Amino acid sequence: MNWELIFGQITWNSFVFAGAIENPSLSEFIASGAGTVAVLGALASVILLTVKRWWVPLWRDWLTSVDHKKVGIMYIVTALVMFARAVIEGALMRAQQLSAVDNSGFLSADHFGQLFSTHGTIMIFFVAMPFITGLMNYVMPLQIGARDVSFPLLNAISLMLTIAGAILIMVSLVIGQFSTGGWTAYPPFTGIHFSPGEGVDYWIWAVSLGSIGSTLTGLNFAVTIYKKRCPGMTLFRMPLFCWTTLCTSILMIFAMAPLTVATVMLALDRYAGFHFFTNGAGGNMMNYANLFWLFGHPEVYILILPAFGVWSEVVSTFSSKRIYGYTSLVYATMCIAVLSFAVWLHHFFTMGQSADVNAVFGIATMVIGVPTGVKVYDWLLTMVGGRIRFTTSMLFHINFLLTFILGGMTGVLLANPGIDFQVHNTLFLVAHFHNMIIPGVLFGMFAAVQFWFPKAFGFRLHEGLGRASFWCFAPGFLLAFFPLYWLGMMGATRRTYMWTDPAYLPWLALAMAGAVLILTGFGLMVTQIVVSVRRRAELAAPLGDPWDGRALEWSIPSPPPAWNFAVLPDVSSRDPFYEAKKAGTAYRSPEAYEDIEVPRNTATAPLIGLFACAWAFGLVWHIWWLVVVSFVLMWAVVIARSFASDTEETVPAAMVKAANEAFLAAVRATPGVTRDQEMTAANRGRAIPEGWEGGASILTSGAAVGVSR
Amino acid sequence: MSLSDRLHPGINLAGTDPESHEAAEEVLFGFWIFLMSDLVLFAVLFATYAAMSVQGIAAGPGPAEVFDLTAAFLETLLLLLSSFAFGFALLAMKYRENRRSVLAWLLVTGILGLAFVGMELHDYYVMVTAHGATPQVSGFLSAYYLLTGTHALHVSSGLVWMAIMAIQVAMFGFDKRVKLRLMRLALFWHMLDVVWIGIFTFVYLFGVTS
16 A cells, blocks of 8 residues: 555554544643644744744754764753653643542543653653763863864764654654653563554664664763873863763763663564564563663663762862862762672562572662762762852752762662562652652752853853752652652552552642642743843853862863863863962963864764654654665765765964963953852952962962963 | 884784874774674673573574584684785785775675675575574574674674775775774774674584584
8 A cells, every 4th residue: 555655654543633633531632732832842943943044053053063062062952852841741640640549530541651651761861861961071071171072973973863862752742652661661561462553662763762872972982081181181180070971981881782782672572573572482571671771770870970970060169179088989980880780680679580689689789879878978078168159059969968868768778679579669669769860860960050051151040040940949859759758658559540549649749749849940940041041241251260160171261162272281180270270370371372173064963863863763653665765864974974084174273372362361351259259240250269369469460471381 | 102102902003104003092992992882782692692592492493403503614714714804904004005905805805704694694594494493483593683683784784884995995095094994994893703703602502512
């Protein structure tokens, strides 16, 4: 039949709106509403881009850029867009569970299943991952004194593959259904027998694209840290954020491969009748559980380690103290990275191994608490005797220390197989991992946005609105998730769309209130960004150092030039910029400038992303011509690129000199601000180091032309 | 550190082309890390095969019934010889910079590689037609086809890459990019040998004795 040849398995009924017409119910209207929002959102973007004539700048300055800073920003924008969807899904699930005590609520069971599957998949693969990757992209090369990552084009390709996966998940709102198998997609439920249709295929290909992107990112960052540090930047002089980036990169290199293998095997089972995870013919779903968690547990640390790096930077900057126990923090990070590969089995204690095996993995799991505990003490001791400023980032940090410890405690409880048998698969577990990921990873990323936003855009974020959003997020989290501990212990199972026990009701109501607070917090955060953009003149800090920063990224203008450093820095200690400020050697003119080679923009990465997205869409819907065509085109782009020779352009030394001297002159002409004035309009980004206010006159007069190197 | 001290695994160009040697450091290191990640992928496939070849046979044939050791041994020889030929191609690139001899060695490598893939496809054909051993029969066969198929896919993409490199050698000669790419392709090709030796040992030799 011709239709099937052209459109594969897509029919009119595949479109979400068909459900609302054929079977009008609140659940279907919500699904159609979500589809409408996705379509209208896309339409609104197209109209905005056209009206404002932003198509050309978008293509020329952003999509084709291979600059690590722009790639990083695009990652974070992707993460925030996807966060908006997934957080609303979370609130919808709370509302359904609240309304479904002794009745079926307003969502169908199938719709609820799709919600928890997309919520989990998006939050892990398309919020947390792009958020940390974007942040590492932006910050790490600046902190090690590099001009870019080792493989800038590969970096852009990773981004575009991730975006392709995100787009695929957004498309599933409109065309077809998503999987109901949860973010872990355990077979045999996700096999073709129990889950026919396109849902699981959407999951498989979206996750595969993200997973390949992350593998390439890990490789790229590890090589960058090993090979592109500036002169004098030994490994043990790197800021802690770079250490955590390194460990996360290594985890990505090792841990993403099992996920890729697991998704490919699941795909072969579904598409070609293989028997990896089927019930019969020698298939064994335990292989899937092992492969998935061989990825899944390191993944937890892939997410949390960069956040630990952020916390280390935040706490030392806003305590005006060098980080306490630097070496112990480095070793703790490495211990966590290694141990993360030795605990995967605790995700399925109840799935049939012997008690001895469970005991080994239970103990290994508890042992991870030790290096994590070391870190907590180091952060606490960094604050002791420091001058603490309660900025938004710092508030998030203090909240992190309090709540993360509670989450860690429940983790130690769950690590005990005997207890795990009682509470596995209940809301207790859901409370536990949200307790780790929200205050740890998500709030860590929010703190990072507050902290590095002025570096990326040249103006600070509105502090009052930032604190307001914190005061919604922090209690909102506690309200939304602590009741789930109680519910879990009362026996409430996870992923359940209706209840019969009226005793759950008050706890579910509390959790709902928390979800509302979290949504309010997110609204305030968006408002904060909008307000800050409007008032950017008053919040401007173009001189690059609004927080009295310590590492190299604060020594250059905000936003930094495409080449980052006019002359590669030569460092001789930890916290090199802070030490230079104290010694009065910061902001000196270099002796000489040289031409700088930067990679040219290229359409390679966005084209690969486009064809990868089309390829995955074709696979989901069995549109074989599209699969073949887009696959060939994807590789044709790669091959064509390998024949291009003119891939770099030169920034002349004179241009670098003019820009850098203008920046240095502006710094010298601006009086520094003390920490008391940090949040006032006087803060243009020139800081007087804490405790050096007396020497401020020397600093502010500044040697007109000092010569270093 | 002097230039010649900065060695990396694989062929080194310090003696004949210091500039390319310098540039090779970062990209070759990066490629080693890629190979490492690729080996993790194979390790996971091996682990799956190890489990499936024992527990996943179900009603289907076992390893000893379907494997042809002679063919596997010939395939091993073909692949190892092709790696040997690639070694000569790189030596010719390093010491002679002679397009014709490099292209000739690449051709030998490619023909041996093609013969390898051809023989493997023939193996599959025999297994399917003579034993009815398709991947849909059992978990063991699924794992077997995925492991050896992934390797064969790697070899095939290596062949495509080799053809492109032959064109680039002919077009651009031995500029820095071409040299560094040939060096990386060589590493890739040798890694596939290592993986194949694992397959020959654990899949075929263990398989027929068990």
